[in-house]
Amino acid sequence: MNTSEPAASAESLLRAAPPHLLVATAHRLLTDGVGAQEVTLLLADYGLAVLQPVTHLPHTGEPVPAHDGPAGRAFVSQMPVVEVTRDPTCQVVHLPLTVRGDRLGVLCVRMPTNAIDPTMVLRLGDFATALAHEVATAGRDTDLYLRARRTRRLTLAAEMQWQLLPGRGCARQEYVVGAHLEPAYAIGGDNFDWSTSADHLTITVTDGMGQGIDASLLTSLAVGALRNARRAGISLTDQACLADQAIYAQYGGKVYASTLLLHFALDTGTVHAVDAGSPQLYRQRGSTIEQIELEAQLPLGMFEETPYEEQTFRIEPGDRLIVVSTGVHGARSADGGLFGERALRQTLSATRLAPPHEAARSVVSALITHFGSKDLTADAAVVCLDWKGRDPKAAHHPSPEA
Secondary structure, eight states: OOTTSOHHHHHHHHHHSOGGGHHHHHHHHHHHHHOOSEEEEEEEOTTSSEEEEEOSTTOBOOOEESSSHHHHHHHHHTSOEEEEOSSTTEEEEEEEEEETTEEEEEEEEEEEGGGOOHHHHHHHHHHHHHHHHHHHHHTTTOSHHHHHTOSSOOOHHHHHHHHHSOOSEEEETTEEEEEEEESTTTOOSEEEEEEEOSSEEEEEEEEESSSHHHHHHHHHHHHHHHHHHHHTTOOHHHHHHHHHHHHHHHHTTSSOEEEEEEEEETTTOEEEEEEESSOEEEEEETTEEEEOOOOOOOOBTSSTTOOOOOEEEEOOTTOEEEEEOHHHHTOBOTTOOBTTTTHHHHHHHHTTTSOHHHHHHHHHHHHHHHHTSSSOSSOEEEEEEEEOOOOTTSOOOOOTTO
């Protein structure tokens, strides 16, 4: 990565590297190109509690906190952090590794102090983004980075669920989405999904009945059926109907999946919704928090050929939407108090200025405190959306569907 070479040169070399040699390739490029003395790749673990150093793949070094210290600050703020070390001749630049709003971890580059300036930090940031894309792509061909993220073994049900998820966040000009799941290493039936197009965003939050493998299999069928229907280009209600039929055909009404389907028009802020079960939806506008009361319809798969109807509401630039599964709003403390009655609203108020990723994580953290243990008895899913909206004067490509 020569500072005089175009950024594409480093990107092409990273693309050409074997998946298991990305860290070594990044180290070589930064050492030869900008005089880096040390390069460390940190990946966020499944619970977003620590950042795991990928040193000698597939093993890791000692983890560092994901929300404290220089690396943690870079991860939370999604901004570069320059750490002043005890050695005045060198400093460490901590750079967020993010792919389209999905936070993967942090790249730490130790460099001579006299080589670090704003231009260099920007160059390193571009390099970190290129590396993040390659790490995400490498996950299709190797288990190394997935293994490096783990502080302990996942249950089989959790393995299935994490493979089903689209990521833990996505972002573009009109919105930012952040999401969190717990218990991260033993999740069973809760799931979130999203898909974006030129003019629309679709989000679903699903809570499959049961626990463990049974819940994971049910949720996998529900999400697969919803994706299949969505990719066929049919309406939101028909997506719910087809998924309902698929689940009923498999289970005969013995189990079902509670699902909230949301379809956003990026140019108007109009939201079409189908409430098929128990996930709850809240909107924060300024300092006001309100639950958006939707018509509760039957969960997917409860009865044969259930008809579904959609409702509409609008969101405005600056609004925040939060979707929580039953394991969040229905959780009780030791004295029987429901988390969704008071503690949830208090947490949403306290995290209003935090990024969506941190707001979602904070809700789950507050839930654990309310419950009194990290060993939650029910899965918990939180999806947080910050709506920016689209500038009507901004040019955009029409949807191929138009």
